Amino acid sequence: MVDSNLQREQVLPSEKAFAYKMKLDAMKRQGECTDLTFGPVGQKSATINSRNDLAAEAPDSSRQIHRYIRLINLIPLILSMVDNTVLKETGKPQMALRPAVELSYLPESEQTALLEVMEGEDRTPSHAQAIKIRSFSEQGKLNPDVILSIMQEEKPNQVEQFKMPKDRLWSVIIKVESRNARKDGKIEKAEEGSTWERGTLRRSEQRH
Missing domain, CATH: 1.20.5 (Single alpha-helices involved in coiled-coils or other helix-helix interfaces)
Structure with a gap:
């Protein structure tokens, strides 16, 4: 079931995220690239090796698999925006994979605050804005006012250019x-x- 989901012509990012996570967990349970004697560093190395093995039989690279799995940490309404880059439902916001991955590091409360700002401003963050939001979060300085300030910054693709x-x-x-x-x-x-x-x-x- 997992493999068939990954091989479909149109696969939602959320489907890839959960399918890759299940596949990776199954590989670990089978003892592929795992050892009970591993410490934290060894466990991280084993995870990377597992992703490399998975990438060998999947349509995505190891790094891309890691990005997809990060999406599992998004709240449902933000994850649905990433899915809409494939579904392209009219009137519903879309969010690219890279900024979504950055936002996946935010705790649920900050993601909810961000969602409220996105709905109020009727826009989603660019990759650069998402990196900045994550940075403020990691410094413990993220709040609704900071989010609003970042979201109101003009994106490069919104600057009118004359050619x-x-x-x-x-x-x-x-x-x-x-x-x-x-x-x-x-x-x-x-x-x-x-x-x-x-x-x-x-x-x-x-x-x-």
Whole structure:
């Protein structure tokens, strides 16, 4: 059942998360890459080795498997946003995998606070914003005001960009430079005229 879920053409991220977790747990129970004498470091190494073995027979890399399994730590409503990147249900928010993984490290209470801000702002955090939220959480400084402040930061893809073809841009530059040159020429002529007028006035005053 687990293997068939992973091989389907369209698999939800949440389905992958639980399927990979079940598969990994089964491998550990069977004694693959585990040993009761392992300390904490050894257990971590065994988990990595297990993921590598799983990746050899799965459609995802070991690192990607780790990311999917992290999703299990998300509260259901945030996890459903990740699933919606596949389902693409109209009117429902979507959240990419990478920011979701960062948010999976937040305790449930902070995830709930974040969810309230996301619903109020009608947006989900970018990867960079999610990293910042996780950092504040790990420092014990995350609260609704901090979350709101981070969520209201403008994302790079929300900054309006103006693009122009190179040939057209070059044409505009030439026109601007030409216009500036003509303007400079007029100023120089005006200055020359002003100098001539001042000289004429002085000569006239000297004659009188």
